[in-house]
Amino acid sequence: MELNNKTVLLTGASGGIGSALAHRLALAGTRLLLQGRDRHRLDRLLSGLPHIERHRVLVADLLSPDDRRALVQQVQQLGGLDVLINNAGTSSFAWLSDQTPAAVSEQLMLNLTVPVLLTRELLPLLRRPGLIMNMGSAFGAIGYPGYSVYCAGKAGLRGFSEALGRELAGSGLKVLYFAPRATRTEFNSPATVELNAALGNHTDSPEWVAGQALIALQRRQKRRWLGWPECLLVRLNALFPGLLDHALARQHATIARFAGHSHDKEMPS
Template sequence: MKLKNTRILITGASGGIGGALAHALDQRGACLLLHGRNADVLHHIQQNLLNPECHQIVIADLCVDSERQKLVDAVAQLGGVDILINNAGINYFAWLENQSEHQIQQQLLLNIQAPILLTRDILPHLHKPGMIMNIGSSFGGIGYAGYSVYCASKFAIRGFSEALGRELAGTSIKVLHFAPRATQTTLNSAAVCAMNAELGTKSDSAEYVAQQVVCALEKERVRSWLGWPERFFVKLNALFPNLVDKALVKQRHVIARHAKVSTDKENLR
């Protein structure tokens, strides 16, 4: 799809990937509706785009029905959108037993329930041809210790994307699933950064991920997995999960040590 003059809704635009994506799509000539919860950050992003007057912002908490409706109403007032990008998300790095009920609920609400409900409500306002892109994660294809709830939500968004895409077949609306690997954003705590460094886990900049998202949109690529060896491990995990079990169990003591540091710091807040 050609992105020039397309109207695109980006949720979580005040975050690392969302902000980088706003800049990348602005450079392609798209008209953006930027969603987030941090008004100051969103206004700063808007003012630093090439054509700030072409874009609008909506402040809303997607986990609250009335707030999410504000975003749907904004889309309706614009006469609809061409592309919906479900990018908003959150994660907590900790053993399951150390995650609070609030942390678990927050991840499930924002990462899976909110985008499903928002997608349902935006569908009547989605132009044809149109696209829905759900931002997943490599952890939506590989269960990883310390991220049990986050993985559950990302496995779910991958299944939702696949099923909805088949549901909408023949309607001129495509559903894309885009799964980055570890990305350098503020979502990563100091403990996560230290763990990735010790394990030699590679990560991408938010700007690189945004450029790959743009490429996937332009090519209408239904399934995208970023990074090597992550793409290989996703395929290997689907075919021979026992082999991945053996590979990842060797990392468990390192993950556990950093997860404890992460939990201790969370408890000190």
């Protein structure tokens, strides 16, 4: 898809991947609507973009129904959009039994429920031809210890993307699922960084991930997984999940240690 002069709503714009993607999109000639919760961070991002006058900051907490409604109204007042990128997300590296109900709920809301609801409300405002890109994860297809809730949200987002894409066939709208692997951003806790180092897991820069996301948008790729061996592991897990069961079982104690989990802990009441 030719992105020059297209209007793009990018959620989670001030995060690591979000800000890198904002720069790539601005250089490609888009008009950006930059969503985030922190106006200071959004303004700082905006000030560093080329053609600053073309872009707008939209402050909204996506967990708030009122803020989401206000965001949709702002998009409508600005004349609609051509591309929606559901990039906002969150994760917690912890065993399920060590997480509070509030933490579980927030992850599922922001990683799955919010993009579903926001997409539904913005569908009438998307011009044809148009694109919806849902920012997934390799963990959307590989269940990984310590990320059970995050995996649930991203797996749901993958299913949503596939189903919605089929619903919208012939409408002029195309749905893309873009799945990075571990990326070097503040999204990762220190424990996650230490775990990746201990296990030798590869991590990518947000700038590289953003470049690949831009290519996926331009080529309108329905499904894009990043990284090796992650691309292979996604396929193996789909066909032979027992192989990954055994492989991850060998890492189980190490993952649990970095997640701060003790098997002596009791389940919450």
